[in-house]
Amino acid sequence: MKIHNSRQSLSLQRGAAVLLVSIILLIGVTLITVFAARVGVMDQRIAANEYRHKEAQAAADAALEQSSAFIENNTDLYEGTVGGTSPWKDCTNVAIKDVLPCKIGSKSYDLAYDGVIATTAIEPLEYTVSLTSNIASDSYIVYEASSAGNIITAIGTGKSLDDTGEAFSQVSYGKTTFITPGVVPPVLASGVDLSGSFTIIADPRVTHNQTDCKTVTPLNVSPITNDNGDILGDLSLWVDGSGSGGTWQTCGIDSYVDSSATSAWGGPLKCVYEYTDTDDWSNCACDPDDHLSDSGAGSSAGYTPTYDHPDIKGPWNVIEDFPDSPFEHFFNGKTVAEVKAIAQSDGIYVDGPCNDSHTAGYKTNAKPIIWCTGDATFTTSGEQYNPIIAVSEGKLKLNAGANVWGIFVGLTDFTANGGAKVHGAVIVEDTDTYSFLTNGDYEQIYDFCVLSGLQDDAVNSDIAKLAYSAKDFQSN
Template sequence: MHKSNAFIHHVRGSAVLMVSIILLIAVTLIIIITARVGALDQQISGNEFRHKEAFANAEAGLEQAASYLSANPSLHQGDADDGWASCTGLTAEFPCTIVGAQMVFATVTSSAITSSSVNALAAMPDADAYLVKTPFGTVAVGQGVSDDGTGAAMAQVTFSQANLLLTSDELPPLMVPSGDLSGNFNVVPNPNGGGPGIPVSVWAKDTLDTTGSNWKTCDHGEFKDATDICMDTKGDGVTGDDWQGCSCDIERSNSTDVTADIVLYSDADFPNSPFAYVFGGEDDISAADVVTLKAEIKARAQATGLVLANCTNLVSEFANLTTSALVWVEGNCLINSNITVGSRNKPMILVVEGEIRVNAGAETWGILVGLDDFVLNGGPVIHGSAISDIESDLTNGTYSQVYDESVLANLREEGINTEMTKMQYSWRDFTP
């Protein structure tokens, strides 16, 4: 009996010992696994941190490259004289590894890219900024590393060059859907508005009433102040005499003799929106797309031009604008008598959401686009084009509408009429 009890106690002791050993092994394994998981988590967290750090630096480099391109849009032409170097023989060198890379804006020596020309302007720690020319556009590239140098990342966006305006050769001095040509006004036509040597004074629908009062059109050489040809003798918006004494001498068209320079279209052939036509929209653009285009043009004005509530300070605000010619007015625009807005060398693209009213004695240089009522009182002079998006009788009065090739040519200047735009879906954070 006593031996049986001793045996039972012995077995129980062995079981306890075995369980203790198993538990000890399990705890040890758990500690080891936990330590390894903790170390792995630390590695993952460290890798994520270094990647985020490197990616933030890459995005900083990308932003620097994009900003540099925006400030120097002529680089989009890929002229070697501007500092572009060929990627020939450098296809294994970043960023010439980018698909389609033809040139890189960088210093290249001994078949190696030694430094980015963008970096040379303003170097950033742990980031490089590059520009790469491809057949698809200009690629802004940012390359970044983490502070310890073990993490790396890149980001890129492709930019293309877009024109703000339709070519001025295709703009008439006066474009209005319909209304009345009334008043004693003068229009000097675009001499090539209908093609080389084919002058155009007015584009409108064939419902335009041309029988009002004593309006007339004439060529540049016949727009005179007494015997002086005004284009040769009057001021440019900064210096020289005003244009108030100028009028048509020998007429091309008038209220009783409408000739080919007054171009009238059927409703189906006239652009749905003159505003959209000016800014490159399709002739048959839908109403919804017009709304979208207006938002885009306003956003461009917000980004590089001016967005004003009204025209109270238009002259001074525009005088200080150097990055663009585009001014968007959200309300009404009153251009008072005897003031000059813009000049031949610094013309304006003015878009007005509300009523635009130009009073007697005022001179404007550029393109005026009215989205609502367009009113010309007395005898203002508009050098460029007047575009009304809605039916209007804007020609009431004794004003002069003068097509000035230099004004429109200056609006085609690359720094004014072009901008770099991101190509949709071109952003990526890897090298394909």
């Protein structure tokens, strides 16, 4: 009889169980390894795609910087005319209307800038620098006429080095002006202290069609009217409050005459129309029979506005409410810091006091402005057909006998001494804290040529980025 060995049977069973567990563990490890490998490969692909995207986006952003810089340095682009001074191509042309940059995605533009007009294709802007590794990066400029106003858009395109990633960047610009395109009164200040003998030649608020201010005559100007057809009166001081003393007067341009000479249109010579910056203006005075206002000796109450001249002085000005900041009103909403930065980049910037000698070369700058961080003293600055904008952070002073042409802006005190003549305007920011003081025979004279020269598009046009217009996107 055979005897069964139960111990050996149990040992064999334990071996089978170990084998089964080992196989299960091996399968699990294999699955984990395969999964980890797939995850690793996926991570590599994601990382590679992210790298290519960043490479393409960086190239697009670099191109956008190029086109944006080009726009900011070529304000004539805003002309937006095919065949004008800028080489625009018409995007309605069937050969280019559906290709970049005339069309990006579903967005179509009216014009595209192309420096090579002779070819059908739209060439990208030429670069001032090149990207390394021959990464594709192109800059374009397009123009769009819309109900919100004409818009220029800078576009940058970029590709990754292997051409598998493509990205776009864009930002839009709108036209703005350096100074207000509207009326600029001879004096804009929050309060004045007029002493001595003070004369204002008022802004008659007229329109004329002559592109050259030298052709303006009393015979070819038209008064500005309101919506009801009423003729708006002359504008002299635009102030918030009063406090003037001494003897002062306001007269119109036609009444500011030199009685010792004969006008080409008959009667006494009309100074503003017929004198230039080479004349001494010594005999010019308001016709005593044709004043708009006259304070009388020692008067501190000013004068009462009339129906014909409602805007000469005071809070009854009918153009608009007195601005919180005369400075920002004149510079079309720009802050002191913004205008200062413009002077540093496009004008003359003097860190300290300045005088006439510091204005040399102002006519050749992008903006005819001089900014002084200290006191400023002027005697012969500016010209009738090349006026200057002078800004002083300290005291702004006009010497006795000064004959200056332009807009003179003081952030603190303003003083004009005897015999000084300003052809243009004086703007003082804060006379509640500081002073607006005149001594002796001071004349503040509105001049067509000064204001039209500074408001001319060639000098006054700027292009500013539109808020929230920046956009980055990729096609793959």
